[in-house]
Amino acid sequence: MKTSIKFSDNLRFLVFTILFIAALVGLGTHVANAQPKRIKNIVLVHGAFADGSGWKPVYDILVNKGYHVSIVQNPLTSLKADVDATNSVIDRQDGKVILVGHSWGGTVITEAGVNEKVAALVYVAAFMPDKGETTGKWVAAAPAAPEAGFTVPDQFGFVYFDPAKFYGGFAADLSQAQSDLMSASQVPIMGKCFEEPVEQVAWKNKPSYGIIATHDKALSPSTERAMYERAKAKITEIKGSHVIFISQPEEVADVIIKAANAS
Known part of the structure; x- marks a missing residue:
């Protein structure tokens, strides 16, 4: 015996409304899932003769824009030690990472960047x-600028940026007082680091961005360009000294943000 069930108009309307809302929720979830997720984790790696505190201006900008920023403190005792320190920080992140390196830190991120969590590199x-x-x-790829110079390795093997040349050769677009403090607190690097060959190269397989400091005296801008062009990195020129991340933090942060949004 067949039973016919007749819905009232109100009940039909209620069922239709429920189904319609469910469809909209499903569509919204699909669209949300289809949206590319911006990378939020930024890892900053300092170079020789410095420490992570120099990244503070860039750190402040990125944090204020909602990024999660971590700063590596390299021991500067060997390439492996610095790569290990960087990987330790990368591994703590809860997702993909934009890895950023300054000066010697570029060599470090070239190796550490093979970490599967690294989505892109910024030099x-x-x-x-x-x-x-x-x-x-x-x-040694270009003649050394007269404003710059390193000390010879001391009895422990450490090399310093010549204090007498620090302002002109390293931080000429900062105040004299700020440069003097950086010079007095500089972290020396083991000279052997500069002779250690790179074994893994992340930039061959991952998007890379290169910032040329056009008034750099510590590392020739022409050398920066030669390396970046060979790697087919996306190049940005910024007017500033070797510590451009301190003197022009907004422009440096913009490049990092572009890398995060494109990855």
Whole structure:
């Protein structure tokens, strides 16, 4: 025996409304899932003769824009030690990472960037060596600027940026007082670091961005360009000294943000 059930008009309307809302929720979820998710994790790696505190201006900008920023403190005792320190920070992140390196930090991120969490690399007035190359090769790729100079390794093997040349050769677009403090607190690097060859090269397989500091005296802008062009990195020129991430933090942060949005 068949039973026929007749819905009232109100009940039919209620069922239709429920189904319509469910369809909209499903569509909204699909659209949300289809939206590319911006990378929120930024890891900053300092170079020789400095420490992570120099990244503060860039850090402040990125944090205020909602990014999660971590800063590596490199021991500067060997390439492996610095790569290990960087990977330790990368591994703590809860998702993909934009890895940023300044100067010697570029050599570090070239190796550490093979970490599967790294989505893209940003080189800030940085070294960008290929497999088997040393940082020292690129230090010597162009004549040294007269404003710059390193000390010879001391009895422990540490090398300093010549204090007498620090302002003109390293931080000429900062105040004299700020440069003097950086010089007095500089972190020396083991000289052997510059002779250690790179074994893994992340930029061959991951998007890379290179910032040329046009008034750099510590690392020749022409050398920066040569490395970046060889790697087919997206290049941005910014007027500033070797510590451009301190003197022009907004422009440096903009490049990092572009890398995060494009990855």
